[in-house]
Amino acid sequence: MKIYNTLSRSKEEFVPLEEGKVKMYVCGPTVYNLIHIGNARPMIVFDTVRRYLEYKGYDVNYVSNFTDVDDKIIKKAIEEGTTAEVISKRYIEECKKDMAGMNVKPATTHPLATEEIGGMIEFIQTLIDKGYAYEKNGTVYYRTRKFKDYGKLSHKNLDDLQSGNRSLLVSGAEEKEDSLDFVLWKPKKEGEPYWVSPWSEGRPGWHIECSEMSKKYLGEQIDIHAGGEDLIFPHHENEIAQSEAANGKEFSKYWMHNAFLTIDKVKMSKSLGNFFTVRDIAEKYDLQVLRFFMLSVHYRSPLNFSQELMEAAKNSLDRIVTAAERLKEFSAGEADQVTEAEQEVLAQAGTYLQKFETAMEDDFNTADAVTAIFELVKLANTGVTEESSHALAATLYAQLKQMADIMGIIIEKKAEILDSEIEALIEERQAARKAKNFARADEIRKQLSDMGILLEDTRQGVKWKRA
Ligand code: AMP
Ligand code: ZN
Numbered sequence: 001m002k003i004y005n006t007l008s009r010s011k012e013e014f015v016p017l018e019e020g021k022v023k024m025y026v027c028g029p030t031v032y033n034l035i036h037i038g039n040a041r042p043m044i045v046f047d048t049v050r051r052y053l054e055y056k057g058y059d060v061n062y063v064s065n066f067t068d069v070d071d072k073i074i075k076k077a078i079e080e081g082t083t084a085e086v087i088s089k090r091y092i093e094e095c096k097k098d099m100a101g102m103n104v105k106p107a108t109t110h111p112l113a114t115e116e117i118g119g120m121i122e123f124i125q126t127l128i129d130k131g132y133a134y135e136k137n138g139t140v141y142y143r144t145r146k147f148k149d150y151g152k153l154s155h156k157n158l159d160d161l162q163s164g165n166r167s168l169l170v171s172g173a174e175e176k177e178d179s180l181d182f183v184l185w186k187p188k189k190e191g192e193p194y195w196v197s198p199w200s201e202g203r204p205g206w207h208i209e210c211s212e213m214s215k216k217y218l219g220e221q222i223d224i225h226a227g228g229e230d231l232i233f234p235h236h237e238n239e240i241a242q243s244e245a246a247n248g249k250e251f252s253k254y255w256m257h258n259a260f261l262t263i264d265k266v267k268m269s270k271s272l273g274n275f276f277t278v279r280d281i282a283e284k285y286d287l288q289v290l291r292f293f294m295l296s297v298h299y300r301s302p303l304n305f306s307q308e309l310m311e312a313a314k315n316s317l318d319r320i321v322t323a324a325e326r327l328k329e330f331s332a333g334e335a336d337q338v339t340e341a342e343q344e345v346l347a348q349a350g351t352y353l354q355k356f357e358t359a360m361e362d363d364f365n366t367a368d369a370v371t372a373i374f375e376l377v378k379l380a381n382t383g384v385t386e387e388s389s390h391a392l393a394a395t396l397y398a399q400l401k402q403m404a405d406i407m408g409i410i411i412e413k414k415a416e417i418l419d420s421e422i423e424a425l426i427e428e429r430q431a432a433r434k435a436k437n438f439a440r441a442d443e444i445r446k447q448l449s450d451m452g453i454l455l456e457d458t459r460q461g462v463k464w465k466r467a
Contacts, residue, residue, distance in 0.1 A: 001056070001361045003224070004300060006232060006255040007153055011363055016223050017253065022053050022060045023218040025252070027210055027227035027235065028110070030067040031091035032076045035098055036275035037290065037305065038228075038261040038268035044291050044408070045258045045299040045364075046226050047104040051406050052360050063217045064107040065210065066092050068114050069203055074192055084193050088114075098278040101287035101467065103408045109217045113209040117195045120204045120212045123246060124184045124197075132245040136175045138187035138200030144180040147241040153255060154233035182238055184208050207238035214251075215243065225252035230267075232257055258299045265304060276305070282467065288409060289314045295366040295407055316374075317409070323377040324400055324411035330384055331394035342392045345383040349396055352376040356403050366407065373403050417451050426455070426462050 002011040016022050026046045029039050053060050068088035077084045092112075099106070113120075124140055127133035133142050144150055144158075151158055161180055187202040188194035194201040214222060220243070225236065236255065243251040260267045268275045281290050293313035297303050338346060352375045359368035380396050404411045429444040445455055452467045 002363050003254050003256065004363045005253075006236075006257050009155070012254070014254070016058070017221055020057065020059060022058045022224065023222040024050065024053075024060060024062050024224040024226065025210070025214040025218060025222055026062070026064040026107075026225075027231055028064040028066050029095060030070045030072060031088045031095060032070065032073040033091060033270065034277040034279050035095050036268060036270065036277050037281060038275065040098070040102060040278050040290065041261045041294055041299075041303070042226065042228050042258050043099060043104045044102055044294045046256070048295060048366060048406070048408055049224075049226075049256070049364055050105065051408060052364065055402075055406050060108075061218060062105075062107045063109045063111065063214065065111050065113060065213050066095070067206065067209060068092065068112050069193060070206065078191075085114075088112075094279075097467065098282075098287075101282060102278065102291050103288065103410060105408075111213045111217060113204070113213070114193075116209070116213055116216065117204060119216055120208050121185075121195075121197050123208060123212045123215070123242070124204070126246045127184065127242065130245060132241075133184055134177065135185075135199045138202065139175070139183060140185035140199050141176050141181040142184055142238070142241060143177065144182065144241065145178055147245050149244065150180075150241055151237065153240055154237045156233060156237070182207065182234065184242075207235055208242055210235070211239050211242040211246070211251075214239075215247070220247040220251075221249055222252045224254045224256060226256040227258075229257040229259055256299075259302045261294075262302055262304045265302075268305065281310075283465065285310060285314060286414075289317055291408055292317045292370075296370055298363075298365050298367050300363075316370075320373065320377055320400070320404065320409070321411055321413055323380050324397060324404075325413055327380055327384060327393045327397035327400065329393075330386060330388060331390050331397055333390045336389045336391055338389050338391045338395065342389060345379065345392060346395060348379055348383070349376060349399055352379070353399055353403070360406070369403070369407070373400070373407075376400055376403070417453070422448065422451075422453055422464060426464060429455075430462065 001014040003014045004010070005012045024046075026042060029035055050060050050062050066088070069084060073084045073087050077087045080087070096106070124133060127142065128135070128140065131143070132146055133140055151161070158180065183205040185197060185199055185202055185204055187200035192203070194203060214225070225239070227236065240251050262268060263274045266272065266274060278287065278290070281287065289310060293310055294303065296313060352372045355375070356369050356372035359365040359372060362368075376396070376399065380400065384393050384396060401411055425444050425448055429441045432438070432440040432444065448455060448464070454465050454467050456463045
């Protein structure tokens, strides 16, 4: 299996640190708002990597954090007149709902930065003790030039970086020894959440969070560290500087980065305002369509979002689901055996599985893997009929399901829930509330929520939508 490693800028054979095991860390979102579909790309891509590794028999320890303390969270809390904790807890819950909708498996561990501050303080202390960090007026900085390998991931040269930073040096009230140095710990401002440390009441910098959480949950050395390509510099470069200086060993063997999801060829981002949230998409499509759309291209290629491509993804997915339904129908009945004549179809199906695996082994080329799925669908539609043996249909169904499972696509048709059914339940809930039978009213709300129906009580009455 080959993985493109940002460190070497080449595809390398994947050899895990420990046989049969993979330790993988994926930088998670900062939780101050609903996630947009750009944020969803790494979630879907690396969940698919994980699923393939598991299919190959690896025991994958998958860690993905939530950054739940950050300027943007604090700003949002001030706007709403509440605490940063209320904001981050709310959006972690919402993010988990979106992940479930996109069939992204929960990580083995989802650490929260705010619950790991003690470890981060110890980590920073180690860096100070080793001479890689220093404190000035309550702020702790990393001494970038001391780390000889700085720039090895982003392939940047320190002197180029320095000249780019010069204006900053002149204009800023500089207390850093060097403009390249970055923050490990910073003192609180009035009203901000803080933790007590040997240097000041304050909070950690963003980069140290991941170095610490990765170390705590996976150990000093890991197999794969991943995220969107905007994280290569400075976030991942700084993580390497921190972890390798503190632990004295190579941090991660492989660094994987997904390309951007764009809109009109521009990176989708919160700050530019050119985004759709996963929730926006869910109003119009099953989130499986979004997942399928994301996997229709290789993860290192930019992907431009458009209505037409989403429609195309929807139609493609429908074709797979319809073929699967048909196979399932033909596989029902008394046990039989694949006939001599059908052996050829089976053999052909086997070559498509081979093709699928070859594509995935080549740096997770999901675009080619999807092509192999379609070849199987075509074969199923022409090579299996009502007259075929049940065993043939069942075998092809199992194979299609296997490939779809790896992509995180569910091929069983979801039971349709009719609007009338939902409205009848809502009416029953209103009646229960009128009769002060709140237990029953809550029960109905829960039942609806399990069906993926969200209720909102408004002044105009109860509104509902599909989650
Ligand atoms: P953030 O919350 O901005 O730290 O982003 C969380 C994850 O989403 C990171 O891995 C980012 O690299 C990734 N990400 C953000 N915007 C995009 C985008 N437009 N396309 C692909 N990945 C993105
Ligand atoms: Zn990170």
